[in-house]
Structure formats: C-alpha cells, structure tokens
Amino acid sequence: MDFIIKRSPYTSLVSNLFFPLHERLKQHDSVAVRKQMEITQWWDKDRLYDFQLSRLRSFLSRVQTRVPYYQQLFTELDFNAASIQSLTDLERLPRLNKSIIRANLEALKSSQAQDLARFNTGGSSGEPLIFFIGKRRISHDIAAKWRATRWWNVDIGDPEIVIWGSPIELGAQDRLRRIRDRILKTKLLPAFEMSEQKLDQFLAEIRIMRPKMLFGYPSALSHIARHAEAKGQRMDDLGIRVAFVTSERLYDEQRQQISKIFNCPVANGYGARDAGFIAHECPQGGMHITAEDILVEIVDTQGNTLPPGQAGEIVVTHFATDDFPFIRYQTGDMGVLDSQACACGRGLPLIREIQGRSTDFVVTQDGTVMHGLALIYILRDLPQVDAFKIIQESKNLTTVWLVTKTNLDSELVRRIEQAFKARLGQKVNILVERVAQIPPEKSGKFRYVMSRVTTH
Known part of the structure; x- marks a missing residue:
C-alpha cells in the first residue's frame, strides 16, 4: 500500500x-x-x-x-x-x-x-x-x-x-x-x-x-x-x-x-x-522505470541487446501513444539495468546506473573508450580550481578550461598535463587555459566533459 x-x-x-x-x-x-x-x-x-x-x-x-x-x-x-x-x-x-x-x-x-x-x-x-x-x-x-x-x-x-x-x-x-x-x-x-x-x-x-x-x-x-x-x-x-x-x-x-x-x-x-x-x-534509492508506458533496452555498439548488469546505450520505446511514435529510440545515453x-x-x-551521454565519454589515443570521470577526478579535488570544463577536440588534443583563484603556475599545469597524458596517451596534446568563467550550454546546463570524438 x-x-x-x-x-x-x-x-x-x-x-x-x-x-x-x-x-x-x-x-x-x-x-x-x-x-x-x-x-x-x-x-x-x-x-x-x-x-x-x-x-x-x-x-x-x-x-x-x-x-x-x-x-x-x-x-x-x-x-x-x-x-x-x-x-x-x-x-x-x-x-x-x-x-x-x-x-x-x-x-x-x-x-x-x-x-x-x-x-x-x-x-x-x-x-x-x-x-x-x-x-x-x-x-x-x-x-x-x-x-x-x-x-x-x-x-x-x-x-x-x-x-x-x-x-x-x-x-x-x-x-x-x-x-x-x-x-x-x-x-x-x-x-x-x-x-x-x-x-x-x-x-x-x-x-x-x-x-x-x-x-x-x-x-x-x-x-x-x-x-x-x-x-x-x-x-x-x-x-x-x-x-x-x-x-x-x-x-x-x-x-x-x-x-x-x-x-x-x-x-x-x-x-x-x-x-x-x-x-x-x-x-x-531505486531508480524506477515508468514501465507502464516505457520499455527500456540496453544495447551495445552493434545493436545487440544486453542483459542487466552490462553497460550500453539506453534505447526506449514509449507506447503511451501512436501519434508520433518513438520505437527503439536511441537516447545517446549510457546506462545499466538492474535485475534486483x-x-x-x-x-x-530498475536502472542501476545512468552513466551519462556518449559525449561524456572520452577516447584514448589507442581507441579505448573511457568515462569522463577518469579526467574529472584529476581536477575535482585541486584546491586552486573553482570550476572546470574538459573538451576533447580529437584523439590528439584535449583542452582544459580552468577557473582558478590565482594565476596558473607552471607546476599546476605540469601536474594536470601528466595526469591527463597518463590516461589519454603520452603523445596527446593537453592545452590548459585559465578562463574567467565556464559558459553554460545553450540549454543552461553545465557539462564537465564534452568529447567531439565518436565512441562508436
């Protein structure tokens, strides 16, 4: 009840x-x-x-x-x-x-x-x-x-x-x-x-x-x-x-x-x-699916449906109305279903985990797909940093925008470059820039990571 x-x-x-x-x-x-x-x-x-x-x-x-x-x-x-x-x-x-x-x-x-x-x-x-x-x-x-x-x-x-x-x-x-x-x-x-x-x-x-x-x-x-x-x-x-x-x-x-x-x-x-x-x-704490109206599938990059516990793209079918149907619609988000x-x-x-949009993932120089959290963790706890945004322009170039309390010093830049290269690849160019503020998206959202490299 x-x-x-x-x-x-x-x-x-x-x-x-x-x-x-x-x-x-x-x-x-x-x-x-x-x-x-x-x-x-x-x-x-x-x-x-x-x-x-x-x-x-x-x-x-x-x-x-x-x-x-x-x-x-x-x-x-x-x-x-x-x-x-x-x-x-x-x-x-x-x-x-x-x-x-x-x-x-x-x-x-x-x-x-x-x-x-x-x-x-x-x-x-x-x-x-x-x-x-x-x-x-x-x-x-x-x-x-x-x-x-x-x-x-x-x-x-x-x-x-x-x-x-x-x-x-x-x-x-x-x-x-x-x-x-x-x-x-x-x-x-x-x-x-x-x-x-x-x-x-x-x-x-x-x-x-x-x-x-x-x-x-x-x-x-x-x-x-x-x-x-x-x-x-x-x-x-x-x-x-x-x-x-x-x-x-x-x-x-x-x-x-x-x-x-x-x-x-x-x-x-x-x-x-x-x-x-x-x-x-x-x-x-359960992330409950609106199952009366929506069917959720998790699929891999080849389109195969995955069982609960495995991560893939969230695909939804909304059967509340046929006026303009969304059938097996690719959301662009990544997630994991839960069988419990x-x-x-x-x-x-239940959805066990919603990992974010595919553009929240980055691709290393050797092609490995990695969640942006691996880079977020590097910056999140730096006391000098008030805000940041990571933009992966290509497999060979990643830009880091920082809002900092003081001017950037060479030691901080070096630490960030080393940590990012350790995850993305030693030959990747890491461009660290100090900015006055991080502009939001057109929607008003603030995104920590934005990758322009396809993960498929």
Whole structure:
C-alpha cells in the first residue's frame, strides 16, 4: 500500500481541485493516468510484464495501420504487430535515431493524430531535433512525473523553486502562465547566468520563498550550494523536503553538496523531452522505470541487446501513444539495468546506473573508450580550481578550461598535463587555459566533459 502524503489545506486544494481542472481544460487525462499508475506501481514483476506486453502489442498494431513510416517498414520486414509473443520480439525492429526522424518527419505522424504540438530538443550535442507530441503522450509524462513527486511527501501546490534553462519554459512566461505558477506556488529562476550577483539573488529568493522542493540541473543546484557555503549563508533551516535533479548526470559529489547545504535528500530523475519521463529515484534509492508506458533496452555498439548488469546505450520505446511514435529510440545515453527488486516494494523495474551521454565519454589515443570521470577526478579535488570544463577536440588534443583563484603556475599545469597524458596517451596534446568563467550550454546546463570524438 502507498503512504499517506501530509498536505497543507492549500496544497490539497491545488492538487485535488485546481490542477485537475487545469489539466481538464487542456484536455489532458493526467489525473486518471496518475491514479492508475499509483496502483500498477505495486504490481509484481510478472503482472507488470504481461501488462507491458499487452500495451506494446496494442500500440504496435495501431502504429502498423496508422503511421506511414512504420506501415512501410513492417511490410518490408514482414512484421505483424498482433502476433508478438514477448517483449523481446521488439528486437526484430531497427532502432530509431535522430537522423531517421529528421528524414521522415511527416511520415512518422499518425494519420489519426490531432492537436500535435511541435517540440525540439536543446541540441547541446549538435543539431536540435524537431518532433511532435500529442496530448495523450503529454498526459502520461505529466502523470509519471506527478507520481514520482508524491513518493517524496510533496505534491503539486507545495512551494517549489525551479532552476532551469530551457528556452521553452523560459519563453512561456506570459501573464496566464505567471498566474498559474503563482497558484501552484512555483517560481522559475533562469539557469543561464551564474554570476556572483545572480547567485546571491538565487539564495535570497530561496530564503524568501522557503520552498518544500527544489527542481533543476544537478550542476546548477550544486553550483548554488557551493556559493552558499563559500558565503557562509545557511540554507539548511528552510524546511526543504527534497531536491529533484534531472537532465544531466548526477555525480556523487553534487548529491552530497546539495544534500548538505539544503539539508534534504536528492532525488535523481531521468528523462528527455523526446524520450519521455523514463525513470525516477524513490526514497529507498531505486531508480524506477515508468514501465507502464516505457520499455527500456540496453544495447551495445552493434545493436545487440544486453542483459542487466552490462553497460550500453539506453534505447526506449514509449507506447503511451501512436501519434508520433518513438520505437527503439536511441537516447545517446549510457546506462545499466538492474535485475534486483527495490526495498520500497514497487514492482517497477530498475536502472542501476545512468552513466551519462556518449559525449561524456572520452577516447584514448589507442581507441579505448573511457568515462569522463577518469579526467574529472584529476581536477575535482585541486584546491586552486573553482570550476572546470574538459573538451576533447580529437584523439590528439584535449583542452582544459580552468577557473582558478590565482594565476596558473607552471607546476599546476605540469601536474594536470601528466595526469591527463597518463590516461589519454603520452603523445596527446593537453592545452590548459585559465578562463574567467565556464559558459553554460545553450540549454543552461553545465557539462564537465564534452568529447567531439565518436565512441562508436
């Protein structure tokens, strides 16, 4: 059985009346979907598997008759959606990637799709991807996020501060949106600029609002936490219940920093605007997949599906709607599935580890693929370094940007060069540069490592 969430009268009013009305006016069925998800999350593994298989079969059958791109593909492969007998039958279909979507944008729309909304990814790793989502898919993603929020004894209507950088959210701050956010007690702070003055303003806003939850990029929240610590500004007495982080890899030191300064647990979330709300961490530490809507596969560079415990690319199928289907969609992220059950008792399958985007990995001179953490650890604990970014331009050149308290001295540069060469190769050129600040990506994210060398 689920726990009872402790809500204030105002939060109950918003969660039970205003937000459901808001969703109904937008023609979203997120309320009903969330309530159903709060039942299915407790089903055992076998019952969830049967539920997934039934939904997948129905979803693929609709795709086969309504989506021109897949009508042709299924015919070429002699693939009959109604005859699939297991989830592994999905492996007979090729993976979907951004290039295929760009080349078949109209053919991927269902013939029965209505009210499709145009979206695009941030394009932090290259050209943005344009795609379309219908109201049913939006409803399911809202419901999945809402369910996960409630795991942490917070709900819609509890005060929330969002540190975000997406142009979509920031560009939508019209009058009606501001009124809605005021009712929901949600305040959006832009993550694009992290100057000392802005960080002071962020701390002041958080202290004034005293939110029950924070939401944002782990890099942004940890940056604010470090600034509070450096300023000697207490932020652990505000009653914050949880800090939700998403959209980037969450590093252990970021989790510790955020948790210590704001005196709250950190809940990791994993998803994307294109791929959906894939997984979220529960208070017992399990990273639960939204299995009612999403099937997650881990594949190697040759496209072979890997068993739990082995690392590979995360590939997702979102079967909430066939309006613009994402079937075996390559996320570009690397991860590991877990075959164990979570102590919380939920039957939802688990992702054991999310290792980051493929561009968070570097390639040594001899072709070995290595996680960027191997280089991050070299810089993270240097007392002279306040911030850094590592850019692998090629197998033969890696640039290191440093924000330091003092001018670079030759001994520090030599130590960094030696440590990087020991991991990347002795003949690799390491260019260490001191900069005034590390600029964020266009999305507002801060990335420690960026590799321009393909890992495939």
